[in-house]
Amino acid sequence: MTAQLHAPLHAPLFCDDRRAQATHRPARIPDVPRALGERYDVSGPRYTSYPPVPDWTGGVTADRWATQLRSLAPDAATGERTPLALYVHLPFCVSRCLYCGCNATVTTREEVVEQYLRRLRRELHMLRDAIGARPRISAMHWGGGTPNFLTDRQFDALVAQLDEVVQIDRDTECSIEADPRLVTRAQLRALARLGFHRISYGVQDLDPVVQEAIGRVQPESLVRDAVIMAREEGFSGLNVDLIYGLPHQTPDRFARTLEGVVALGPDRIACFGYAHVPWMRAHQRRIETMALPVSFERLALFRQAVARFVDAGYVWIGLDHFARPDDPLAEAAANGTLRRDFMGYTTRVSSSLLGVGVSSISEVHGWHLQNTAHLGEWQRAIDGGALPVHRGHICSPDDTQRSAAIAHLLCNAALPYALIPGDRAQLRARWHPFIDDGLVVAEADQFRVTTLGRFFLRNLAFTLDAYRDAPGDADGAVLRFSRAV
Ligand code: SF4
Structure with missing residues (x-):
């Protein structure tokens, strides 16, 4: 390997909390008192949509979607x-x-993938026919599953069939999730040739004991080689996904993982919390429950990650993302144009998202839609010439207002009074404990979330959620892994 990993970043320079909010670069990450962590330890959605998927009320049929x-x-x-x-x-x-x-x-059967790609082509044609024109694509993301499970020939075929149906320009932002265990130089070269310039590697943890416990062994040297190869093949954006709360993750082990990740020098890091839901995901029963960090230990691991990445010069973005200061995500956070959608934090400006493939999610002018998540059902719908609609939601004016407030809060760590849905005095009363606990400051024109409060952003968002008491929050938590290959 000859290419260099990115040079170390500068240490953070800012020391004032208000200024830190504007730059998203706090000088010091405060300790989180255990009592506070335990008091606010509740599960809930991560608001990649509002309302969250489990609270969608339906009313979207294939015909209405068309x-x-x-x-x-x-x-x-x-x-x-x-x-x-x-x-x-x-x-x-x-x-x-x-x-x-x-x-x-x-699966290990290539023909299963071939059949899937053929049906994907049909779904794309159905979407184009419903729109009545070839859509222009400003950003494209391939997620999974493991997108780099495809062979180079399959990559080519998929891009060719996308070209039939949508217009992908030279400046379209193309990104892909990848499993470092499957990455080859030829594959990266093929992807770069097809126009991909951002790649997200699922790393999760670099510690061998943790990797063994989660059934995903990928030595640090393998991950490093995958990073170096991606840089050498021209990927300008390199993301790393981590998970905290995994079995056998201790502060010492996690510290070594964080050092390893900083040394890789990715442009962006996402650090998600592990959602242990064995009643919904049977394979998780093989995870040793007693080895899982609990409640406050999880929060302490996350705080450790925040402190290390901020110390290394990364900008803390929203809930759980980190970006180099010169990365477009950090720039968007600094200038107030950061957005949040089904794929997480984004800089893209397009207001509509089309999802294709099993379980994918779309958003068009206030309508949310998810394709069926069952592969057989998805195949039958496509074979029958129907859009594979599973569930949807049509946003009311109240949903739209709350969605804007929650998105602003999660992107900017602030809530302008003008965005408050409903009564401001009522919200102020409801946020009184947050103010007392030092999580929020009431300013002339907005509530500002302090650096300590950043750890509890979701708790603040819950209070803006009119569906908060609805069942199904655990399902919402699972959606966080849509990018964790
Ligand atoms: S985390 Fe799930 S989607 Fe990602 S590689 Fe493992 S099995 Fe596949």
Whole structure:
């Protein structure tokens, strides 16, 4: 290996909390008192949509969805097309990781993938026919499953069939999730040639004991080689996904993982909490429950990650992302243009997202939709010529207002009074304990979340959620792993 990993970042320079909020670069990460951590330790959604998927109320049939897609047709007067984001779900994996919460299908049969790609092509054609024109794509993301499970020939075929149906420009932001265990130089070269310039590696933890316990062994040297190869093959954006709360993750072990990740010098790091839901994901029963960090230990691990990454010069983005200061995500956070959608934090400006493939999620002008998550059902729908609609939600004006407030809070760690849904005095009364606990400061025009409060952003968001008492929060937690290959 000849290429260098990224040079170390500068140490953070800012010391004032207000200024830190503007720059998203706190100088010091405070300790989180145990009592506070335990008091606010409740499970709940991560608000990649509002309302969260388990609270969707339905009312979206395949026919109604086709009509809504028509709203993406080019402007009748100017012919101008709204740029869209496209998510392609590729669900296949070579083996099952024990922590997995994704919609994944384990197979070694190439023909299963071939059949899936053929149906994906049909689904794309159905979407284009419903829109009535070839959509322009401003951002495209392939997630899974393990997208780099595909062979180079299959990558080529998928890009060719996408080209038939959508317009992917030279400046379209193309990103892909990848399993470092499957990465080869030829594969990275093929992806770069096809226009991908951002890659997200599922790392989770670098410690061998933790890796053994989660059924995913990938030595640190293998991950390092995958990072170096991606840089050498021209990927300008390199993301690493980590998970805290895994079995046998201790502060010492996690510290070594964090050092290893900092040494890799990724542009972005996501650090998600592990959701242990064996009643929903049977394979998680093989995880040793007694080896899992509990409640406050989980929060302490996350705080450890925040402190290490901020100390290394990364900008803490929203809930659980970190980016180099010169990364577009950090720039968007600094200038107030950061957004949150089904794929997490993003800089993209397109307001509509089309998802294709089993379990994928779409959003078009206030309508949310999820494709069926069952591979057989998805196949039958496509074979029958129907859009594979599973569930949906049509946002009311109240949903739209709350969605904007929650997104602003999770992206900017602040809530302008003008965005408060409902009564400001009522919210202030409800947030009184947060103010007393030092999580929030009431300013002239907004509530500002302190650095300590950043650890409890979701608790603040819960209070803006009109569906909060609805069942199904655990399902929402599982969705967090949609990018964790
Ligand atoms: S965690 Fe990722 S690689 Fe592992 S089984 Fe799930 S989708 Fe596949």
